[in-house]
Amino acid sequence: MSAIEVHGVHRRFGTGQSAVEALRGVDLTVGEGELVAVRGRSGSGKTTLLNVIGGLDRPDSGRVLVGGVNVTAMTDAEALALRRDSVAYVFQSFALIPVLTAAENVGLPLRLRHTPVVEREARVAELLEHIGLTPHARQRPGELSGGQQQRVALARALAARPRLLLADEPTGQLDSATGRDIMNLIRRIVDEDGMTVVVATHDPELLAVADRVVEIADGRLREMMDA
Numbered sequence: 001m002s003a004i005e006v007h008g009v010h011r012r013f014g015t016g017q018s019a020v021e022a023l024r025g026v027d028l029t030v031g032e033g034e035l036v037a038v039r040g041r042s043g044s045g046k047t048t049l050l051n052v053i054g055g056l057d058r059p060d061s062g063r064v065l066v067g068g069v070n071v072t073a074m075t076d077a078e079a080l081a082l083r084r085d086s087v088a089y090v091f092q093s094f095a096l097i098p099v100l101t102a103a104e105n106v107g108l109p110l111r112l113r114h115t116p117v118v119e120r121e122a123r124v125a126e127l128l129e130h131i132g133l134t135p136h137a138r139q140r141p142g143e144l145s146g147g148q149q150q151r152v153a154l155a156r157a158l159a160a161r162p163r164l165l166l167a168d169e170p171t172g173q174l175d176s177a178t179g180r181d182i183m184n185l186i187r188r189i190v191d192e193d194g195m196t197v198v199v200a201t202h203d204p205e206l207l208a209v210a211d212r213v214v215e216i217a218d219g220r221l222r223e224m225m226d227a
Contacts (some may be wrong), residue, residue, distance in 0.1 A: 002065075003196040004030035004053055011219075012046050022048040023059065024219035035187065035193040036212035037201055038221075045219045046200035050166045053198065054087045055079035067163060078200035084113065088157035089116075092169040094149045096141040096172060102152045103128065103137040108161045127155040131185065154185060160177030165189070167199040171206055180205055 006028040013020045022045045030136050050055035052064055055071045057081075064071045066087065074082065082088075087119045088109075096105050104122050111122040128134045131151040141149050150170060157165055169184065171179030183206045190197050192212075199206060207213050213224040 001201070002029050003032045003034070003067060004028065004047075004198065005063075005065040005100075006053065007063045007065075008115050009049075009059040009064060011052060011057065011059045013164055017136060021219045022192045024054070026062070026216075026219070026221045028221060029162055030196060030198060032196055033190065034196045035190045035199070035209070035211045037199050037207050037213045037215055039202055039207060039224070040200075040216040041202070043171050044216045047168055049216065049221075050198065050200055054089060054164075054166050056089075070144060072087055072219075074156065086161065086162055087164045087166065088148075088162040089162070090153050090157050090165065090167040090170050090173040094141070094146075094153045094173075096149055096152060096156075098141050100143065101138050101140055102133060102148075105141070105152055106155045106159055108156060110149055113160060123159060124155075131155050140179075141226075145178070146174050147181060150174060150178075151185065154182070156187075158189065158195075163196060165195055167197065169203075170199060170200055171201065171203045176205070183209055 004040060006026055009023050009026045011023040013022055013068060019206040027048060032078050038046050038049060048057065052059050053066065053084060059072060071082065106127055107120050110123060133151055134147060136144060172181050174182060186197060187209045189195055201207065215222055215224055
């Protein structure tokens with residue numbers, strides 16, 4: 001079974017002559033445990049595609065299946081449960097809660113799921129070690145570098161063991177060396193945990209480690225013959 005199936009998806013924003021066709025009949029299949037990079041210029045439809053896959057946005061037409069389940073037919077409550085239990089996001093802006101420590105940010109999804117404290121703390125410790133930030137567990141985001149904040153964001157996304165990770169320009173605010181570290185961490189997550197990852201990026205080094213690269217332009221998707 002494919003992890004993701006996108007069939008004939010259209011998404012329009014606005015009306016009349018000012019309407020923007022963000023997605024125009026997009027088709028995409030992603031296998032389980034695959035790292036797929038979506039390349040495209042700003043405004044090409046990359047973020048809209050991720051949002052449609054993850055149930056943050058609904059297409060005007062077409063279908064999206066995640067793990068064989070039709071996301072486009074879900075109620076709002078079902079889509080929320082999907083994002084809580086099966087799909088995780090990593091954003092370019094990190095989106096960490098500034099008053100919480102690194103450990104508390106990582107553990108937040110588990111707290112929302114009412115995971116027992118002992119289990120939650122063990123999982124947080126495991127993830128902080130996995131990303132090499134155990135010594136920074138008690139530091140708040142403002143005390144961390146950009147690369148460290150993005151590592152915390154990745155660990156938080158992994159906390160509830162999702163089947164699918166959607167990453168929107170995860171290296172966009174980082175210097176090249178730090179971006180390379182995040183890129184290698186994402187690749188390791190796929191290889192070691194078998195997680196499916198779709199990442200929107202124009203970073204050539206992140207494109208280079210993807211299993212497949214697809215390009216989106218003017219809302220249309222095409223497979224790239226090489227990465």
